[in-house]
């Protein structure tokens with residue numbers, strides 16, 4: 001007897017949400033049963049159109065959260081923004097867990113390492129699990145599989161290890177998010193500007209959980225988490241396709257690390273290198289090709305290096321990364337649906353082969 005399909009709702013249809021609709025549509029065990037949107041002009045539109053598919057899926061988007069949840073979906077991908085509205089995002093997630101849904105999301109940084117989340121955040125989620133029987137798994141690509149299960153998998157073939165370094169190396173030239181790029185990351189700002197993304201404590205808030213997850217899996221003790229930040233200025237004004245000019249003398253590249261200290265030295269390191277143009281900081285790490293990559297380097301014997309370059313939505317590397325974040329989350333739903341209700345992290349949830357996902361001929 002084949003198991004019934006798992007009715008799955010997508011909440012939010014931005015970068016992550018539209019990839020989630022496509023991933024559910026392609027998954028042999030899942031069925032898209034609803035789409036929740038925030039913007040009124042998306043209400044009533046077909047999910048296939050919102051996801052950039054060339055066909056309708058027969059599910060229309062709704063702004064009525066309660067009506068969609070009243071159908072008690074078995075699963076829900078929470079893809080509404082959480083970095084700027086974490087409390088509201090958690091309230092939304094609690095609603096879905098209360099109706100018994102398995103919730104997967106990349107939206108709440110403090111919950112990637114849920115075991116170490118503050119009690120005032122975790123306790124209401126545990127109460128919702130008890131009350132409704134749903135579950136929660138928070139993950140993505142970075143933070144996410146690029147700095148939890150990928151390095152851990154590769155560590156399994158090492159002889160001895162000095163440092164595990166996880167890198168995200170991205171050129172934002174084609175990234176159409178001017179607010180994030182200019183304000184949050186500080187590209188194009190004077191060199192005395194302090195980018196909020198690297199304000200003291202913020203990198204640890206976002207990526208510290210990943211360091212703890214890796215240490216837990218490796219049986220290592222983290223003594224301390226440290227941060228480093230470096231910035232470089234543009235030597236020439238550069239013109240981007242989507243965001244206009246970035247002036248000579250302003251910030252053109254940002255590099256930061258979150259370091260897990262073991263035996264007094266950085267041994268588990270998460271590093272980000274972000275540029276607005278490849279001409280800035282050419283001596284810093286570069287992706288092997290194109291605009292971006294995730295990389296794991298295990299310094300030790302043997303030295304091991306793995307780079308991952310994902311592309312989607314017309315050869316776009318950011319979309320490729322987002323699609324893999326979604327793959328990790330949507331791919332976990334059927335496993336979570338069979339597991340006990342609860343809060344899960346990336347060490348708990350296995351990454352399994354893509355059973356049944358070879359595209360149908362002609363699809």
Ligand SMILES: NC(=O)c1ccc[n+]([C@@H]2O[C@H](COP(=O)([O-])OP(=O)(O)OC[C@H]3O[C@@H](n4cnc5c(N)ncnc54)[C@H](OP(=O)(O)O)[C@@H]3O)[C@@H](O)[C@H]2O)c1
Pocket residue numbers: 011012013014015016017036037038039042079080081082083084085106107108139140141142143144322325
């Ligand atoms: N860890 C990772 O690897 C990773 C990767 C990418 C993103 N993320 C996280 O995932 C989340 C989604 O990212 P994204 O790139 O998809 O963002 P996005 O493209 O900006 O989309 C976010 C969506 O949130 C909805 N939304 C906006 N304001 C809202 C509000 N006030 N109330 C309810 N919904 C609202 C909108 O939905 P509608 O358009 O449907 O109305 C919007 O499209 C973010 O929190 C981001 O930090 C994590």
